[in-house]
Each structure stands twice: as C-alpha cells, then as structure tokens.
Amino acid sequence: MDKVFKVGVFGLAPNEQNTLGSIFKLAATRSRQYHMVAATERAQAEIVLVDMDDPRAMDEWRSFSVHHSQIPTVKVTKAPATGTEPATDVMLRRPLTLKRVLETLDKVTIEVHKYVPELVVGGEEILDEAAHAALLDAARGARDATRSGVKALVVDDSLPVRKSMEIQLGLYGMDMDFAETGEEALEFIKKTVYDIIFLDLMLPGIDGYKVCKVIKSEKMSKNTPVVMLTGKGSRFDKLRGTMAGASVYLTKPVEQEKLKEVIKQFLPNFNQKA
Secondary structure (H helix, E strand, O other): OOEEEEEEEEOOOHHHHHHHHHHHHHOOOOOEEEEEOOHHHHHHOOEEEEEOOOHHHHHHHHHHHHHOOOOOEEEEEOOOOOOOOOOOOEEEEOOOOHHHHHHHHHHHHHHOOOOOHHHOEOOOOOOOHHHHHHHHHHHHHHHHOOOOOOEEEEEOOOHHHHHHHHHHHHOOOOEEEEEOOHHHHHHHHHHOOOOEEEEEOOOOOOOHHHHHHHHHHOOOOOOOOEEEEEOOOOHHHHHHHHHHOOOEEEEOOEOHHHHHHHHHHHOOOOOOOO
C-alpha cells in the first residue's frame, strides 16, 4: 500500500526547492513517496525541512515549532559533520542528491512514523538503494531503541520473517525471543511470560495449531495473545486457528498497518509513537 508523506519547507533557495520537487517526482513509483506542501499548509506536514544556514528560516521554524513540536524536523546544511551534533538531530547535507534526500526522509518515516513497507512479513519486495540504506539504519536504531518492557516471542522457521519482525518490533522497543520450531517455542513459554506471541502456522515438527493449544493450556501463557502468521488464508484455516485459541489470524505477507493494528489492539497500554 502506497503512502505519501507531506513535507513542509522553511528556507531553501528556489533552485533547491525545484530539486526537491524533481526528486519527489522521480520517487513517485516507490511505495513510500513525498509531496512538498505550500507554506500555508505546513501545519499538516508530517516532516519539515529547515535551512540551518538561513537565520530567517531558522527563526520562522522556531516560532512554528512552538505549536507544532510533534512534527519531526530535518535540518539542511552545507556544514560538514563534526560528530558533536545532538543525537536527536536529523541532518541533511548539501548538495541535495536523490539518494541523500530519500535516505534521510526514509529514516524519519521509519523511526518516527514507524512506516516500513519494505518489511512486509513474508514478502519479497526488492528495495531501492536509498530504502535499503535507511532500512539498515533502522535495524541499528531498533537495537538501540529504549526498551519498553514489552516481551514478545516470534515463532517462524523463515529467517527473513524473523529478521523483519526483529526490526519491526524492535522499533517499538520490544524485547524478543525467537524460535524456529514448535518444540523450541514450547521450551520458551515454560520459562518466560510473554506479552504477545507471533506464531507461524506451518512449522517443522509440531505445527502452529498444536503449539497454540499448548500455549493456551499452560497457566503462565493462557492469557497471552497469540497472533498466527501463515501463508494460508482459507476460512477453514482461520477457523482452526480460532479453535486452537489464536487471538487473531494474519495472512502473510502481512501488511505493516495490519501489524500495527494488532499491536494496538492487544497491547493497549503499550506506549507507541505510531
């Protein structure tokens, strides 16, 4: 599902704004797109760019941010990186190249808006260079994210699925354990109380249905929500999953928005930025 993010601009010379417009047009075929809004619509922007080398633009942005501090900001400058910039600052160095602009904006949408269409669970989308770079950065950010205290178990024999879930859930600060088989999953639930379990249906050895039944029969885990992940989507499969005790049934590839909805539904007290 395509998503277009609105971008507000403070400062930047006309030629740079034209460059941004051209970059956004060239990126119009991506699942993650950007659109520059007029100055009168900056309050509706999801990202703002501010020219750090223009004092008037900085003053205007500071006044704006008093009432719109929730909108993430990217600071544009020609100054080279010194290593002393605050860790919270997102910098975009001049000149504004396609890869540099898209990589920076992609990073903001991943870390702030938690929008990662490339991480469709069970999908096989081919990434462009900028998205791939932003995704690698997101993986590092997920590992370094402030822990939320929420504990998840991911059970899937597919390494790509486990890695995508590691980044997706890691961006929310979740701690995770991973199991490749049903037998491994059952060993985990004997030792740890989880806040949520993501369980693949087709597993080597004990299948997901049987694992779910055991989870729901154990005292420590009977109240834990179980999200079944599977490539099958028939009504019969969903009925079997429900009868086994699954809380919800998601068909792979799982759209990111659906994954967010599940997290919000079963972890209502979980402090998210989504």
